[in-house]
Structure formats: C-alpha cells, structure tokens
Amino acid sequence: MTAATATTADTFRPALHYATRNTWLNDPNGLIFHEGLYHLYYQNNPLDNVWGNMSWGHATSPDLVTWTEHPVAIACDDDEDIFSGSIVFDRDNTSGFGTDSAPPLVAVYTSAFKPGSRHAGLQAQSLAYSRDGGYTWTKHSANPVLSRGSAEFRDPKVIRYDGGAGSYWVMVAVEATDFQVVLYKSDDLRAWEPLSTFGPANATGGVWECPDLFPLPVDGDPGNLKWVLTVNLNPGGPNNGSAGQYFVGDFDGTTFTSATTVTEGHQDPARLGEYQWLDWGRDYYAAVSFSDAPDNRRLMIAWMNNWEYANQIPTSPWRSPMTLAREVSLRTVDGRPRLIQQATGDFEAISGAGQSFTLAATELSDCTRVLDGAAGSVQRIEATFTPGNAQEFGLIVRGNGAHGTRIGIRPVPGTLHVDRRTSGRTDFHPSFPSIDTAPIRTINGSYKLTIYVDRCSVEIFAQDGQVTMTELIFPAPTSTDVAVYALGGTATVSSLDITRYA
Ligand code: FRU
Numbered sequence: 001m002t003a004a005t006a007t008t009a010d011t012f013r014p015a016l017h018y019a020t021r022n023t024w025l026n027d028p029n030g031l032i033f034h035e036g037l038y039h040l041y042y043q044n045n046p047l048d049n050v051w052g053n054m055s056w057g058h059a060t061s062p063d064l065v066t067w068t069e070h071p072v073a074i075a076c077d078d079d080e081d082i083f084s085g086s087i088v089f090d091r092d093n094t095s096g097f098g099t100d101s102a103p104p105l106v107a108v109y110t111s112a113f114k115p116g117s118r119h120a121g122l123q124a125q126s127l128a129y130s131r132d133g134g135y136t137w138t139k140h141s142a143n144p145v146l147s148r149g150s151a152e153f154r155d156p157k158v159i160r161y162d163g164g165a166g167s168y169w170v171m172v173a174v175e176a177t178d179f180q181v182v183l184y185k186s187d188d189l190r191a192w193e194p195l196s197t198f199g200p201a202n203a204t205g206g207v208w209e210c211p212d213l214f215p216l217p218v219d220g221d222p223g224n225l226k227w228v229l230t231v232n233l234n235p236g237g238p239n240n241g242s243a244g245q246y247f248v249g250d251f252d253g254t255t256f257t258s259a260t261t262v263t264e265g266h267q268d269p270a271r272l273g274e275y276q277w278l279d280w281g282r283d284y285y286a287a288v289s290f291s292d293a294p295d296n297r298r299l300m301i302a303w304m305n306n307w308e309y310a311n312q313i314p315t316s317p318w319r320s321p322m323t324l325a326r327e328v329s330l331r332t333v334d335g336r337p338r339l340i341q342q343a344t345g346d347f348e349a350i351s352g353a354g355q356s357f358t359l360a361a362t363e364l365s366d367c368t369r370v371l372d373g374a375a376g377s378v379q380r381i382e383a384t385f386t387p388g389n390a391q392e393f394g395l396i397v398r399g400n401g402a403h404g405t406r407i408g409i410r411p412v413p414g415t416l417h418v419d420r421r422t423s424g425r426t427d428f429h430p431s432f433p434s435i436d437t438a439p440i441r442t443i444n445g446s447y448k449l450t451i452y453v454d455r456c457s458v459e460i461f462a463q464d465g466q467v468t469m470t471e472l473i474f475p476a477p478t479s480t481d482v483a484v485y486a487l488g489g490t491a492t493v494s495s496l497d498i499t500r501y502a
Contacts, residue, residue: 011477012315012456015350015378015502017304017324018059018067022317024049026310027155027210027286028301029056030073030087030107032134033293038064039134040301040322041107043084046072049319050311054081054112058134064299064325064345074107074128074137079117084155084210085109085125087134088169088189088291095189097129097140105130106189107137108171110154111144122147123154125173127189146184146192152176155210157288158189165253170195174231176207179266181231183213183256196255198229202275203245204267205236210244210286213251214298216330218337226330226337227251229258230278232286234307236267237277239436241308242285244278248330248337260336273439278339280438281418281469282306283457284323299344300326304457304470309429314474315456323470324452324459333466341465343452347380350501359496364393364486371496375480378502381451387411387442388490397453398423398473399481405458405473406485409440409447416440416447416462416469424475438467446494 013019023045030041037060044057058073074082087107090098098104111126113119124144128137147153156173171184171192179200184192199208210232218224230246237243247258262274278287279302287302305313305320313319327344330337347353357374377398385393387409394408406419417437420426426433440447443463450461460469484493 010316012474013318014321014454014456016065016345016347016452016454017321017457019321020044020057020318021069022049023047023057024051024319025057025322026051026303026305026320027084028288028303028322029084029109031288031290031301032087032089032105033290034089034105035133037062038290039087040067041073041087042322044072046075049317054083056082056107056109063349065347066349070135073134074109074139079114081112081114083110083112083123084286086157086288086291088158088160090189094169094187095127095129098131102131105134108156108158108189110156112154119144119147121151122149123151124148125153125156125171142190145190148175150175152178152207153182157212159213159291161253163253170213172211172213172229174208174211176209179204179208181208181211181229181256198256198258199231200265201247201258201261202263202267203233203236203272205269206234208233210288212288213256214289215251216298216328218330219332220329227256228330228339229256230287234285237282238272238280238438239282239434240431241282241306244284244287244302246276246278246339276338278302279468279470280436281460281471282434282436283472284468284470289328298328300328302470304472308431312428313472314425314428321457338466341468342461343450343459347501352502353499355500357498357500359493361495362484362493363388363490364390364484364493365490366390366486366488368396368483368485370399370481370483374482374498376482376498376500377453377455377477377480378500379453380499380501381449381453381482381496383451383496384446384448384494385409386446386492386494388486388492390486390489390491392488393486393491394484395449395451396481396483396485397451397458398475398479399483400476400479404479404481404483405475407449407451407458407460411442414439414441416460416467418458418460418469418471420471420473423473424479426474436469436471438462438469440467
C-alpha cells in the first residue's frame with residue numbers, strides 16, 4: 001500500500017483545524033506542551049487514508065492553529081499496533097529513560113498485540129521514550145509494562161498526582177466492554193499497582209474508551225478544586241454513534257467519587273439527555289487534554305469524526321480532521337458544576353485573518369434573509385438572538401439557495417439543532433444526513449452562539465460555551481452564503497459579527 005494521492009480538488013481541507021497531508025487519523029494521543037510547542041500525536045495509518053496499521057502520527061504548533069506535520073513518531077510492527085495513550089514529561093527522570101540533566105518524555109500507549117505475537121489477543125500498556133523533545137521514540141525493551149490478561153484494556157492517560165496522598169504517577173485507562181475506568185499508580189512509570197475502578201455509570205450505550213482525569217477550580221476559585229473524569233463512548237452518544245461524557249467529583253489519590261452520577265450501573269435510555277456530554281454533536285470523539293499546558297490551562301482536542309461513517313467521509317487524500325483546541329473550565333450552573341468550553345488558539349495566525357462583517361439589530365418575521373457581504377467558508381460567527389413568537393430561528397451557513405447547514409433554536413421545547421440534511425454531500429453513509437439536537441435555555445432572555453465554520457465543519461459554542469455541538473459537513477465550494485431566518489413568527493438578531501479567515 002502507498003499513501004493515498006489526490007484525485008479531486010481538496011476543497012474540504014480545513015484552514016483552522018489540523019488534518020494530515022494524505023493519510024488517515026483518529027484519536028488525539030500524547031497531547032503535551034513542551035519546550036514552547038504544542039505536540040499533537042494521533043492514531044495514524046501512515047500507509048492509507050482508512051483505519052489500519054495503527055501508529056502515532058505527530059504534528060506541532062506554536063499557536064494551536066497552524067500545525068507542522070512530522071514523520072511518524074511510534075510505528076506499528078509485526079507484533080503490535082500502537083493504540084491510543086498519553087505522554088508525560090518525566091522531569092525527575094523517575095523512569096530512568098533519560099538523565100537527571102536531560103529528562104525524557106515518556107509515552108504510555110496501548111499495545112494491541114497482533115495474531116503472530118506471543119501476547120496475541122491482548123491489549124496491554126507499553127512505554128516508549130524520547131530524548132530529543134518528542135521527535136524520535138524508542139520502545140522500552142520490557143514492554144508491556146501493565147497487562148490484565150484482557151483483550152479490551154486500553155487508552156492509558158497518565159497524570160502526575162501531587163496531593164494529600166503523596167506524589168506519584170496515576171494512570172486512568174478503560175476496560176472498554178465492562179464500562180469501567182481502571183486507575184493505577186506508579187513511582188517510575190514502569191511498575192504499576194491498582195488503585196480503584198470507576199463505573200459503569202451514566203451512559204453505557206457502547207464501549208468506554210479514552211478516559212482522562214484532571215482537577216479544575218470551580219468558578220475560578222483555587223480553594224475549591226473539583227476533579228473531572230471524562231470518558232468517551234462508542235456508540236451510544238446523545239445523537240447516535242461516538243461521543244464523550246464527563247463526571248465531576250473528587251479524587252483522593254486512590255478513588256474518584258462522582259457527584260454528578262445520574263444512574264449507577266447500566267444506562268437508562270430514557271435518561272440519556274440528563275447525562276453530561278462534552279459535546280452534543282455527531283463529530284466530537286476521543287477528546288483528551290494536554291499535559292503541561294501553560295498557565296495551568298486545561299486544553300482539550302478531539303477527533304472530529306464518528307465511527308458510524310468515519311472511513312467513508314468524502315475527503316481526499318487525507319481523512320478526518322481534529323477539532324479546534326478548547327479551553328475547559330468549571331462553572332456552577334443551577335447549583336451544579338458544569339464544564340464550560342471555549343475554542344482557543346491564535347486564529348489571527350492564519351493568513352487572510354481578520355476581515356469582518358457586522359449586522360445591526362434586525363427583526364425577522366417568518367423569513368430567510370441571505371446576508372450580503374457575509375459569505376465565506378472559513379469564519380467565526382457570533383450571533384445573539386432574542387426570541388419573539390417564532391417557533392424556530394437561527395442561521396444557515398455554507399448556504400446556496402434553499403440548501404445549507406441549518407443551525408436552529410426552538411424556544412419550545414428548548415433545543416439547539418444542526419440540520420445537515422441539505423448541507424452538501426450526504427450520500428456516502430445513510431446515517432450522515434441528520435438533525436441533531438441539544439438542550440438550550442435562554443440566558444438573560446437571549447441565545448448567544450459562537451460558530452466556527454471551517455470548510456468541512458461547524459463547531460458551535462452556545463451560551464458562552466455551556467452547550468457545544470460539533471458536526472462535519474461537505475458542501476460544494478460555491479455554497480458560501482450566510483443567512484438568518486425565523487419560522488412561523490418573529491425573532492430578533494440582536495447582534496451578529498463575522499470574522500473571516502482565509
Ligand atoms: C477510539 C479507539 C481507541 C483505540 C483506538 C484505535 O477511537 O477505538 O479505544 O485505542 O481508537 O485506533
């Protein structure tokens with residue numbers, strides 16, 4: 001096999017998001033800020049643009065927006081595929097893979113052992129180390145370092161715990177088909193001892209994958225730290241297929257205790273809407289956070305695709321973008337801690353950034369209005385709507401006549417939706433053309449949407465990041481109109497600002 005080559009114009013290649021040159025990617029792996037750069041490793045097929053030959057690809061960015069692709073970091077071999085995992089900077093050289101004066105980066109990844117291997121049928125955790133700041137990697141000679149004799153034990157995220165119980169490495173990983181997060185501790189990254197397990201809880205409609213565990217201050221108060229446990233699941237998301245959920249609670253160095261569990265054990269399908277989702281859209285999966293991000297920020301990136309149709313999306317020669325980086329924080333909403341998410345990165349680093357369009361307050365009455373001068377395919381749209389008596393109102397992006405991606409709000413029953421049935425190419429998979437919904441309520445009588453449109457995607461941050469929806473779209477390059485609309489009555493666009501990039 002050779003890497004795919006371009007056959008059609010690459011009109012879906014994003015400007016603000018990372019995509020490989022000409023290969024397949026899925027989960028972000030080993031996210032770390034190190035020596036002034038954000039390192040993004042990822043599940044990669046170096047030889048093709050469909051899933052297979054799983055290895056860790058690698059890209060770096062100074063600004064989370066402009067990325068440089070590097071050679072494959074950790075490659076599969078005859079014995080193992082390199083599944084998802086994480087990287088830590090072992091600053092005290094606890095692993096001994098570096099020296100005290102030149103401490104190493106250590107990758108903890110899942111070895112998915114192949115049929116010919118002496119570990120055939122197992123998934124177990126392995127190490128690789130880099131002594132050159134993350135560009136070249138050596139597999140540890142005594143891999144795997146942690147096996148449970150399981151075929152579904154994967155996706156280790158390692159963090160440094162410094163708290164009341166001491167100072168050591170903590171690994172969260174999953175027993176995927178048991179809906180369990182398993183926690184281990186280590187002093188040297190090589191020898192691991194079990195701490196506890198978490199789950200099943202809340203959504204268990206698919207396998208659990210790619211967990212993460214991190215502390216955040218509530219409402220910015222450093223004296224009130226809570227721990228967030230994120231768990232991706234596939235399928236079983238709120239709008240079908242792949243999605244991520246989170247729990248908020250405490251971690252005492254041994255056990256994570258959730259304060260936001262709605263159902264213990266297996267899920268109650270009727271309560272899916274009550275679980276806490278990282279994103280309500282179809283294309284936000286395997287989300288994981290950076291280690292060592294500057295200023296204690298908690299930054300996450302997800303794979304922008306859905307296993308339902310991932311291998312069929314019509315991009316070429318590459319397949320699958322990452323999402324934008326998001327800064328997450330915890331805010332008390334209705335008495336409960338909620339994750340608030342904002343896109344982050346230096347968008348001005350994109351050439352052509354900064355042209356703008358503004359619409360003065362406008363009342364809409366049962367109409368669709370294409371906005372002259374607002375057209376674009378790479379843009380940030382900030383819109384505030386005040387409801388009147390319309391049943392539905394919102395925006396159409398990447399539009400052309402009656403076609404486009406509809407981002408609508410229905411005050412009753414209180415939903416935000418993305419309707420991508422006429423968003424462009426939808427014929428590559430029967431489950432792609434969909435209307436997907438998330439719950440939304442007014443804040444001070446209005447609805448505020450921040451929408452990033454980037455050639456093949458929309459990422460929506462509603463109500464200052466309380467609700468997010470991320471969806472792929474595949475419009476014709478000529479579909480660039482932006483319209484506002486109200487159906488069956490009135491609604492006011494109180495403000496609308498567009499920044500165009502590229
Ligand atoms: C999630 C996942 C992980 C696994 C990887 C394999 O998308 O299934 O659980 O490590 O992808 O590519």
